Amino acid sequence: MAQFWKPGTAKPRLLDDEEGGVLFYTAPSSSSSSFGYASLESQRQRLPVFKYRTSILYLVETHSTTIIVGETGSGKTTQIPQYLKEAGWADGGRIIACTQPRRLAVQSVAARLAEEMGVKLGEEVGYTIRFEDVTNSELTRIKFLTDGVLLREMMDDPLLSKYSVIMVDEAHERSLSTDILLGLLKKIQRRRPELRLIIASATIEAKSMAEFFHNRKRRPQLEGEDNRLQTEPAILSVEGRGYNVQIFYIEEPVSDYLQATVSTVMSIHDKEPMGDILVFLTGQDDIDTAVQMITEQAQNSGSKSSFGMIVLPLYSGLTRSDQDLVFSPSPRGKRKVVISTNIAETSLTLEGIVYVVDSGFSKQRFYNPITDIENLVVAPISKASARQRAGRAGRVRPGKCYRLYMEDYFVNEMSSHGIPEMQRSNLVSTVIQLKALGIDNILGFDWPASPSAEAMVRSLEVLYSLGVLDDDAKLTSPVGFQVAELPLDPMVSKMIIASDKLECSEEIITIAAILSVQSIWISVKGQRELDEAKLRFAASEGDHVTFLNVYRGFLQSNKSSKWCHKNFINYHAMKKVMEVREQLRRVAQRLGLALKSCQNDMQVLRKAVTAGFFANACRLEAYSHNGTYKTLRGSQEVYIHPSSVLFRVNPKWVIYHSLVSTDRQYMRNVISIDPSWLREAAPHFYNKQPLNPPTHH
């Protein structure tokens, strides 16, 4: 067991939380040494987290779980793993893990720490993300990884036995995989009392997290066990190093927040000193409009400002080179204005922002378990998000944040935290992951935030209909276990497994890989060219076969980026497709699937799609002249999306890959089928429903 406690040193002071239940600790008044020169060591000591070093090590030593609340810039992510290692937690071949929600964060923080420690990345300090394992099983002592990768590791090592401490960073984001991980780690703790958890979060949601980890059901004490170990979580708060940000609220509610955004930006530009502006809007449409409006106003009305403006959009759908524009320093004498989605709230950090304009809205996903449909809706953000957005203005010097809502609204009506993703999502992937880890009682699982019973039951139904779960809700063999092994949505995994018998796995794996990337098409403003380009690959069977044609063309071009450009295809997306495809082939081989090609037999391929997606089957309404379809399952009214190659073709029977909801429900990525395949693929699902073709006059 690691020991850091030295007799004669001051013990951290304990403070009882007045509300009871949770203990807070304060750092001993720091005997701050003089920082004369900026050696690496003194730079480390200047980080806010440094004065808590002793407290952190004490808490980790004596508590199963330590919750650390710290703003960005406190240095917790790079420093705490080092403190732990210095205190001996990586001795005896053990590993200190630190998880992040995003790949980029894993890579950059690991690289920074390796540099700071003067070691080669991939040796003492390493990282693992999908497609990239930069660790050494002999040498790596501190390992950064995405929480998704750690979940996958549990399938081989359910108790995560090689780790001595696991630090879950950015826990306040409450992403799906973070919440699953937290639930599982709590379970592991009961089997492995020596495991230490650190939950790092930027907001003060710490209490509910502490409540979650407070294990009141004490096991009987084992002989020789460290009885100083407290199962009650400790909370430690570490201040950040951001600058002060002055907040301004609007005095009257705005009716047109796009217009309000534009005039706020213009007024900042006219009245405030140099410094870049970051604007948060909800989506591509609003952002493109706002960029245009601001650019026009700056030119026409003639800005009073003595310097110019450069206005740039930022959202994930942009090409790499358009995104890079945002990161290049503003041209001399120009103010940069970045109009962004939520991507700038967590995923990307812009330097040099002094002013933030916050619309108060973002697009959020919601799931309706009754209809089994996920919707993207513009919704008000939480206080936590509003604070995070404001904080983006205080990274280089004191800044200002203009909120396009009233103070009273912020104080009294805004919810303090957003709804965790767990409660806004379809749960099929979550449930199958837990099943694969041997957790049978899904409905009784102890979550940081429980999803609704309806959502759980619906996911069990879907998995049952896919043949992944049996009557006792246990994973079937081999299909259930195979589906769980594949890192994909279970319906896509089922499609791949069905392709084995149909002897078209090579093609189906290609299609699965393409469906798993955002879009292989380049989005262009005037879309006529894109539509024409699509026609070169269009297949009468539908979008899935069209994708296959694109892939074959890409291979024939020798994976040329020029070819992609000429055909309005996103080269980076195609490279990702190749990576995913290779990973899927490896897993499929391990599962014993034969990788066979059906060449040009598109019928077996459509049957394989049906085997995974039969629940998404739709029939064209009889007498329909406007392309109205009804889903077979829920009789929902749906339409083929105009981006589909089957738009206006309107085959009688189709299967869709996903729905997007606007004023109508649109089916994206559609393939035509023969209704007799449905009963073949899922007799239990369709045996009671009439599958007569629609009657046309």
Next chain:
DNA sequence: GAGCACTGC
């Protein structure tokens, strides 16, 4: 003839 917040395995 319409539109895709953002991650992740």
